[in-house]
Amino acid sequence: MAAPVMDxxxxxxxxxxxxxxxxxxxxxxxxxxxxDPKVLVMGEDVGKMGxxxxxxDGLQKDFGExxxxxxxxxxxxxxxxxxxxxxRGFRPVCEIQxxxxxxxxxxxxxxxxxxxxxxxxxxxxxxxxxxxxxxxGVGAVEHHSESPEAYFAHMPGIKVVSCANPVDAYWMIQxxxxxxxxxxxxxxxxxxxxxxxxxxxxxxxxxxxxxVVRPGTTATLxxxxxxxxxxxxxxxAAAEDGQDLEVIDLRTxxxxxxxxxxxxxxxxxxxxxxxxxxxxxSIASEIADRVQRECFYSLEAxxxxxxxxxxxxxxxxxxxEYLPDLDRVLDxxxxxxxx
Amino acid sequence: xxxxxxWTHPEPGxxxxxxxxxxxxxxxxxxxxxxxxxxxELVELLTPEGERVANPEFDKYVDDIGAEQLRGLYRxxxxxxxxxxxGNALQRQGQLGxxxxxxxxxxxxxxxxxxLKPQDMAFPSYREHGVAWCRGIKPEQILATFRGTQHSExxxxxxxxxxxxxVIGNQVVNAAGYxxxxxxxxxxGNEPDAEATxxxxxxxxxxxxxxxxxxxxxxxxxxxxxFYCQNNQWAISExxxxxxxxxxxxxxxxxxxxxxxxxxxxxxxxxxVSRWALEECRTGNGPVLIEAFTYRMDAHTTSDDPxxxxxxxxxxxxxxxxxxxxxxxxxxxxxMAEPEFFDEVQVEADQLASExxxxxxxxxxPPAERIFSKVYAGGNPVLDQQRDEYLxxxxxxxxxxx
Ligand SMILES: Cc1ncc(C[n+]2csc(CCOP(=O)(O)OP(=O)(O)O)c2C)c(N)n1
Numbered sequence: 001m002a003a004p005v006m007d008x009x010x011x012x013x014x015x016x017x018x019x020x021x022x023x024x025x026x027x028x029x030x031x032x033x034x035x036d037p038k039v040l041v042m043g044e045d046v047g048k049m050g051x052x053x054x055x056x057d058g059l060q061k062d063f064g065e066x067x068x069x070x071x072x073x074x075x076x077x078x079x080x081x082x083x084x085x086x087x088r089g090f091r092p093v094c095e096i097q098x099x100x101x102x103x104x105x106x107x108x109x110x111x112x113x114x115x116x117x118x119x120x121x122x123x124x125x126x127x128x129x130x131x132x133x134x135x136x137g138v139g140a141v142e143h144h145s146e147s148p149e150a151y152f153a154h155m156p157g158i159k160v161v162s163c164a165n166p167v168d169a170y171w172m173i174q175x176x177x178x179x180x181x182x183x184x185x186x187x188x189x190x191x192x193x194x195x196x197x198x199x200x201x202x203x204x205x206x207x208x209x210x211x212v213v214r215p216g217t218t219a220t221l222x223x224x225x226x227x228x229x230x231x232x233x234x235x236x237a238a239a240e241d242g243q244d245l246e247v248i249d250l251r252t253x254x255x256x257x258x259x260x261x262x263x264x265x266x267x268x269x270x271x272x273x274x275x276x277x278x279x280x281x282s283i284a285s286e287i288a289d290r291v292q293r294e295c296f297y298s299l300e301a302x303x304x305x306x307x308x309x310x311x312x313x314x315x316x317x318x319x320x321e322y323l324p325d326l327d328r329v330l331d332x333x334x335x336x337x338x339x
Numbered sequence: 340x341x342x343x344x345x346w347t348h349p350e351p352g353x354x355x356x357x358x359x360x361x362x363x364x365x366x367x368x369x370x371x372x373x374x375x376x377x378x379x380e381l382v383e384l385l386t387p388e389g390e391r392v393a394n395p396e397f398d399k400y401v402d403d404i405g406a407e408q409l410r411g412l413y414r415x416x417x418x419x420x421x422x423x424x425x426g427n428a429l430q431r432q433g434q435l436g437x438x439x440x441x442x443x444x445x446x447x448x449x450x451x452x453x454x455l456k457p458q459d460m461a462f463p464s465y466r467e468h469g470v471a472w473c474r475g476i477k478p479e480q481i482l483a484t485f486r487g488t489q490h491s492e493x494x495x496x497x498x499x500x501x502x503x504x505x506v507i508g509n510q511v512v513n514a515a516g517y518x519x520x521x522x523x524x525x526x527x528g529n530e531p532d533a534e535a536t537x538x539x540x541x542x543x544x545x546x547x548x549x550x551x552x553x554x555x556x557x558x559x560x561x562x563x564x565x566f567y568c569q570n571n572q573w574a575i576s577e578x579x580x581x582x583x584x585x586x587x588x589x590x591x592x593x594x595x596x597x598x599x600x601x602x603x604x605x606x607x608x609x610x611x612v613s614r615w616a617l618e619e620c621r622t623g624n625g626p627v628l629i630e631a632f633t634y635r636m637d638a639h640t641t642s643d644d645p646x647x648x649x650x651x652x653x654x655x656x657x658x659x660x661x662x663x664x665x666x667x668x669x670x671x672x673x674x675m676a677e678p679e680f681f682d683e684v685q686v687e688a689d690q691l692a693s694e695x696x697x698x699x700x701x702x703x704x705p706p707a708e709r710i711f712s713k714v715y716a717g718g719n720p721v722l723d724q725q726r727d728e729y730l731x732x733x734x735x736x737x738x739x740x741x
Binding site: 047071074142321 | 487489506507548575582648721
């Protein structure tokens with residue numbers, strides 16, 4: 001799958017360009033809107049308020065109320081009207097305020113967004129993006145900490161991606177908007193404040209590709225979204241014990257790009273997959289299935305999953321226990337190596 | 340059955356929003372604001388200045404409210420407000436993850452809550468601390484949700500008060516279903532044990548499909564449910580005009596049941612209208628929509644910054660309609676309460692607040708087992724194994740790293 005091409009140069013602020021992930025997405029949205037007047041941003045509180053996480057801050061001021069829509073409080077409406085707008089030639093970028101509130105829109109996503117292209121055999125394209133802050137670790141009440149990505153990865157017809165750092169966030173949101181396929185864009189909310197230097201002149205890494213973010217030889221860690229940082233921290237800690245862990249940021253969850261994982265596992269023989277979502281019937285279990293098929297003779301241990309438990313997301317006072325942390329990742333690595 | 344005038348409203352075409360041939364968005368909004376300012380349709384029994392005004396239709400629903408009962412309503416509102424302010428303070432001190440303030444909505448909630456009979460059922464959203472109070476739930480029991488120790492602490496069956504619902508509008512369909520059950524069980528009629536249901540939601544919620552679906556179901560099954568919309572003018576940063584071109588109570592007509600707007604800052608009017616509506620339901624006349632016209636005087640939640648979207652003038656104007664102050668003035672002017680009474684309530688409120696604070700400081704964090712607790716009624720051996728493995732793993736940490 002060819003990466004979307006971004007031809008036009010876009011305005012970027014003067015140095016310094018060290019940005020938080022939240023600000024990077026904001027800048028990415030801004031760049032996409034400047035490039036194409038058909039790009040719309042829509043969602044609850046995205047206008048005046050700039051979104052509850054301020055990801056759309058200032059966009060309505062600069063692009064006006066018909067490019068940045070404060071919508072009625074209705075997720076089925078947000079996604080459903082975005083379908084109509086997309087059919088009409090717009091490129092809507094919907095914000096779902098928190099992942100736990102995507103379910104009123106689930107019907108529209110599964111019945112229309114995912115299937116229109118197929119049903120019309122390509123006569124209708126749906127270039128729309130659904131941005132979803134997701135995941136836990138922010139001490140929130142119910143419905144504000146979940147990881148529902150597997151429901152959507154299970155849905156043929158849409159693509160699902162998740163950024164893990166500001167550089168990717170900046171580029172991936174633009175690439176998702178450029179994509180002619182509907183994309184669900186999961187943003188790890190507890191990483192919104194992580195900072196990194198962004199070179200806006202760089203050539204972006206392709207959207208639907210995973211990536212080795214730390215090369216290593218002892219064992220492989222594969223992850224996405226909020227847990228990529230956890231895995232990198234685990235690799236740093238393990239290095240002190242003489243282990244050299246390779247960390248792969250999956251970036252794209254549907255389609256999954258597992259070539260770098262296969263390649264890595266063939267070298268290391270050990271794979272640990274980390275994700276906050278419940279582990280049963282998950283992205284992690286899909287990876288375990290494919291890796292055991294592709295790398296059966298290279299594996300020196302079964303693929304191990306470190307995931308959230310198969311329970312509803314618990315009250316926040318026990319979320320530290322629920323969320324895979326550095327210790328649980330390292331424990332799995334040790335178990336794999338000791339197999 | 341009440342007089343039909345109560346639910347035959349002027350056609351929308353007659354409203355200010357439609358008078359100009361092609362109104363600009365600003366004119367539409369201004370028109371709605373004008374309509375929203377109340378007018379003839381707004382049921383009011385106690386003015387913002389504390390004057391009792393006669394209302395031939397609704398006075399009879401508060402005939403029993405003498406001096407003592409009115410002092411009781413005042414006390415309810417003061418205590419609930421004090422607990423709410425303490426919730427805000429506790430969040431600021433890092434004791435709670437978030438707090439959802441009810442400031443300004445005390446009358447709307449106490450009026451409705453005190454209209455409920457013990458056998459009635461209530462379905463709250465997440466801001467209904469005043470209704471919870473009326474259902475016998477202690478403010479302490481609400482803390483758990485916002486501190487993050489439990490999702491829902493009270494027994495919904497014992498209190499006849501459903502768990503708080505955070506997903507906007509979900510509870511409206513659930514309430515319609517509960518009310519259908521009341522009817523199927525033969526609990527509707529003139530018997531003293533006849534039941535009704537009341538469901539609470541905001542103005543923003545009226546844009547959700549679930550709310551629309553709840554209206555449809557309740558209507559076609561004549562379910563005894565009062566839809567109680569607290570129109571506090573804002574859904575986080577979005578004003579009511581972003582949800583509707585029509586005053587919300589008028590929507591009921593399209594579903595075939597009565598809709599009525601009450602001054603949500605007038606506890607007596609809220610009580611009267613709620614009693615009337617619950618009686619309509621209980622006796623079998625089917626659903627009613629109440630729009631309690633009120634104002635959210637604080638932020639949406641402690642994570643919100645209302646200075647980004649609303650004008651301070653608006654807040655100042657609504658402060659003059661404070662729901663507690665008007666009852667206080669009325670009690671004083673009519674000689675129904677001595678200064679000592681107000682002092683006593685104040686002492687009681689401070690006492691409640693300090694108990695709440697102490698309770699909060701002493702709340703233990705749940706143990707790790709809580710993650711796995713009661714996921715299923717019938718158990719799940721796979722999950723039990725997962726729990727045991729995790730607890731073993733934790734036990735492996737020397738000196739309790741976890
Ligand atoms: C389905 C859903 N979408 C979004 C949210 C996030 N959210 C929480 S409260 C709120 C505004 C609700 O406004 P309103 O219904 O008027 O009730 P109020 O809080 O003003 O009482 C929003 C958008 C949510 N909780 N549920």
